[in-house]
Amino acid sequence: MQQHMLVHVFVHFHVFAAGYLFTISMIYIDPAPHRFSHMYRAIVLVCALSGHAILSKYIYANPPVGVPKDQAETGAMLMYYGGDVMDGILIFILCLHWYHAARPKQRMAISTS
Numbered sequence: 001m002q003q004h005m006l007v008h009v010f011v012h013f014h015v016f017a018a019g020y021l022f023t024i025s026m027i028y029i030d031p032a033p034h035r036f037s038h039m040y041r042a043i044v045l046v047c048a049l050s051g052h053a054i055l056s057k058y059i060y061a062n063p064p065v066g067v068p069k070d071q072a073e074t075g076a077m078l079m080y081y082g083g084d085v086m087d088g089i090l091i092f093i094l095c096l097h098w099y100h101a102a103r104p105k106q107r108m109a110i111s112t113s
Helices: 005-027 038-061 069-102
Strands: none
Touching: 005 038, 005 069, 038 069
């Protein structure tokens, strides 16, 4: 990947597209015909967050072959702490949508006067 610019660009695009698709599948900004429940999405999000954390810690402890140790550690820390910021935002939006979906609808009082 580091020797071929086209492969480098493709991998970056792939990671961006995967993150984008994951994000829109978690928070459903646009209407979707078949939505998963908030509980299901929360479970999937927790599993993805734990996998993300494990991968970044693994990269920190065991740099990939051909990657200098300091670069691997910097990348792993960016992945871990930068991911936490984005994860916090995703959790907040998912919980906000869940709250709005679960609260009772305010009903207009019908006066019988």
